[in-house]
Amino acid sequence: MAEIPSLQSLRGRVQALAGVPVSVAAPPEHLLPLTQVLMRQGWWFIGLAPDQEEPGAPTRLRYLWQHDEAPWLCLDVTADGDVPSITGDVYAADWPEREAEDLFGVRFSGHPVLGNFVLHDEVWAENLEPMREPVRPLTPEPRMDVERPSIVTAPGRFAFPIGPVFSGVEESVELTIETVGEEVVYPHVRLFYKYRGIERMLTGRTGADAVLLAERVNGPSAFAHATALSQALESLCLREVPARAYALRLLFAELERVRSHIRSLSHTVESTGLSLPANWLIAAEESLLQLSGEVAGHRYLFGLNTVGGLTLDVPDEALASMVKRVGRVLDQVDALYERLTFDNSFLDRLEEVGSIAPGRARLVGMVGPVARASAVDRDVRRHQPYGAYRRTVPRPVTAEEGDGYARFRVFHEEARAAFSLMEEAVAHLPAGPVRVAMEPRGGTAVGAVEAPGGTLAYYVRTGGDGTIRRCHIMPPNFANWHAVTDALRGSAFQDVPIILATFGFAVADADR
Amino acid sequence: MSWVYSGLRRPVEAVSAEAVGRGTTPGRPVSAPDPLRTPLNMCPTDALRSENDRVVVDYPRCINCLRCVREPPSLPVEVGYEPARLLTEPLAAAFRHSVHVRVVDAGDCGACLNEIRQLTGPVYSLHRFGVYVTPTPRDADVLVVVGPVTRAMEGALMATYDALPDPKRVLAVGACALSGGIFRGSFAVRDGLVPSLGIPVDAMVAGCPPPPLAILEALLVLTGQVAAGGRS
Known part of the structure; x- marks a missing residue:
């Protein structure tokens, strides 16, 4: 059986290997025992990147694992026939396996539900496998007779559909809630109404063009996406990005985090019906959007990041005044937060709703602030430091309860911590260029960042000319939507919008 | 203090519909003379075309990446937006x-x-x-x-x-x-x-x-x- 390299031998190679994963090839029959070894050693399953290296060749499954004290580990299994599903041991692999089955036609034996996931059966024919070469004609075949999943058999059971078009200004996603009356018995989440086929579009692009597409996977966390993909491509080149680019990336990434977290707070407050503080939070978010527009030329920081650094240098004074303005906005948010935490009618809606226990959060595969609210202390910036985070380390923010109020507190506290980080970074800004020319090279790499929503990783394989041959995106919201069934089960109907809001979800991020 | 009362005390902060600025409307590339006829295939969405020694921007296609501003043909940027x-x-x-x-x-x-x-x-x-x-x-x-x-x-x-x-x-x-x-x-x-x-x-x-x-x-x-x- 293939050997997993000992943690001893991997320790200390984190920086040297940067984003290039240590690969362990294994036949399908060894997949389950090796997965169990990794689980015992404390590795975290981050994602499954299916990759077909030559047209007509079998799909290779790259299971990506992360450890606090080691570089990325890639368990490489060739899917030449059935592959055992690892969902029984790693529940977090549930959706990634369904995705691989839908897009690459990989057959997973032992997975309870397959098909009708990324490609909705109402639109696409079965076994289309759009990511495999040679590709079949990709024309939609609409049909109306698709059966909806149903698992509740209690008398009086009915299914309550919500979406994909919601009542307010909301992203498109569908929830079907099975119920016998007031209580949510079983909720089904249906993603991929917004599937734009981005991974397929990335194939064949140069690094700089690919970054523009990555930004638009999820506009509100565009900078994190651009950084993750740039980092993956940069780790394949032999040159280091200038220190100033790293420092500026930290500043803008944290600015985006503050903005995104304020947005999550505003959604939570809005869902409880307190429209006045919700609108003030929307105004606070607008101040930061305007700040981004003034400093970087784009309200959502599009076009700022590229392979090799940034497309724009910002003078030190402008950055210093930017950080000061972020501080002033956060002071307003703090005052509001204080009042909200003393408002009983508000707290009653958040406390002990949508609770996810720490063990469950890890099992489901949650990442980011919502996982940290369930005491899962994982943060790429601290556990796999990249760029300027190697020197400027954020303070840990966690909570124990895992309910709506814990998530609310973590979002606020993390915005504060992000601001401290910005203050620290802006005090020691390195001089020099913000961009170097990168000689494109071929290879396989993983780029991971802590996006506002959590761990965001890009798996990239490039050809000798540096163009992308395969790019797989592992977004935080895809991991976290997986927890919605857990969060909603057993709750009352009127709590559903509130529970969803406390997660601060983005749908575009998960759908890709 | 109740939310309603504190809401009434906070001044109205709405911007006027004409409040164009770097923060509200960061800007867009504008067409400019380009006698050197810089290759325009650098635009990721083919929003640029050449007309009588000028680079012309096709706004319905422009994705505001500002690549044509920060790299050749280095078009000027104009604060504002494309009108509806x-x-x-x-x-x-x-x-x-x-x-x-x-x-x-x-x-x-x-x-x-x-x-x-x-x-x-x-x-x-x-x-x-x-x-x-x-x-x-x-x-x-x-x-x-x-x-x-x-x-x-x-x-x-x-x-x-x-x-x-x-x-x-x-x-x-x-x-x-x-x-x-x-x-x-x-x-x-x-x-x-x-x-x-x-x-x-x-x-x-x-x-x-x-x-x-x-x-x-x-x-x-x-x-x-x-x-x-x-x-x-």
């Missing part, structure tokens, strides 16, 4: 101060949608113009579409459009809804509100994303409160 284009007639005068809007997300990245959410906030305060976001298409007069129209959203979008009572208007917001934007050509999208969908577009506003002021102007153009700047 009215393709048909605005709504009748009766709608001038009471218009209800239904927003459909047809696969946008979240930026256009967030700008529309900002419109309903205190800074842009859509309601002062008598425009309201309504939960049901039955009450709506204007359908706002964002995103490149993914194949999976096509059905829901059509159903929403059909549910709007006449007279109705459709506003396409953002490069994606106009031309597919950066997602143009993907097998999973329809390249925006293409004619074959059967949803006639009455007005459009370009940008990636269009700033809230541009979307606001487009809504006012559709209701006849202001004249269209770029009527075509």
Whole structure:
């Protein structure tokens, strides 16, 4: 059986290997025992990147694992026939396996539900496998007779559909809630109404063009996406990005985090019906959007990041005044937060709703602030430091309860911590260029960042000319939507919008 | 202090509809002379073309990446936005101060949608113009579409459009809804509100994303409160 390299031998190679994963090839029959070894050693399953290296060749499954004290580990299994599903041991692999089955036609034996996931059966024919070469004609075949999943058999059971078009200004996603009356018995989440086929579009692009597409996977966390993909491509080149680019990336990434977290707070407050503080939070978010527009030329920081650094240098004074303005906005948010935490009618809606226990959060595969609210202390910036985070380390923010109020507190506290980080970074800004020319090279790499929503990783394989041959995106919201069934089960109907809001979800991020 | 009372004490902070600036409307590349005839294939969405020694920008395709500003042909950048284009007639005068809007997300990245959410906030305060976001298409007069129209959203979008009572208007917001934007050509999208969908577009506003002021102007153009700047 293939050997997993000992943690001893991997320790200390984190920086040297940067984003290039240590690969362990294994036949399908060894997949389950090796997965169990990794689980015992404390590795975290981050994602499954299916990759077909030559047209007509079998799909290779790259299971990506992360450890606090080691570089990325890639368990490489060739899917030449059935592959055992690892969902029984790693529940977090549930959706990634369904995705691989839908897009690459990989057959997973032992997975309870397959098909009708990324490609909705109402639109696409079965076994289309759009990511495999040679590709079949990709024309939609609409049909109306698709059966909806149903698992509740209690008398009086009915299914309550919500979406994909919601009542307010909301992203498109569908929830079907099975119920016998007031209580949510079983909720089904249906993603991929917004599937734009981005991974397929990335194939064949140069690094700089690919970054523009990555930004638009999820506009509100565009900078994190651009950084993750740039980092993956940069780790394949032999040159280091200038220190100033790293420092500026930290500043803008944290600015985006503050903005995104304020947005999550505003959604939570809005869902409880307190429209006045919700609108003030929307105004606070607008101040930061305007700040981004003034400093970087784009309200959502599009076009700022590229392979090799940034497309724009910002003078030190402008950055210093930017950080000061972020501080002033956060002071307003703090005052509001204080009042909200003393408002009983508000707290009653958040406390002990949508609770996810720490063990469950890890099992489901949650990442980011919502996982940290369930005491899962994982943060790429601290556990796999990249760029300027190697020197400027954020303070840990966690909570124990895992309910709506814990998530609310973590979002606020993390915005504060992000601001401290910005203050620290802006005090020691390195001089020099913000961009170097990168000689494109071929290879396989993983780029991971802590996006506002959590761990965001890009798996990239490039050809000798540096163009992308395969790019797989592992977004935080895809991991976290997986927890919605857990969060909603057993709750009352009127709590559903509130529970969803406390997660601060983005749908575009998960759908890709 | 109750929320209501503290709300009354806070001054009105809405910006005027003309408050164009670096923060509200960071800008767009503008066409400029280019006697050197720089190759224009650097534009990721083919929004640039050459006309009589000038580089001309096709705004419905532009995704505001500013690559043509920060790299050759180094076009100048202009603070502001591309004005909304009215393709048909605005709504009748009766709608001038009471218009209800239904927003459909047809696969946008979240930026256009967030700008529309900002419109309903205190800074842009859509309601002062008598425009309201309504939960049901039955009450709506204007359908706002964002995103490149993914194949999976096509059905829901059509159903929403059909549910709007006449007279109705459709506003396409953002490069994606106009031309597919950066997602143009993907097998999973329809390249925006293409004619074959059967949803006639009455007005459009370009940008990636269009700033809230541009979307606001487009809504006012559709209701006849202001004249269209770029009527075509």
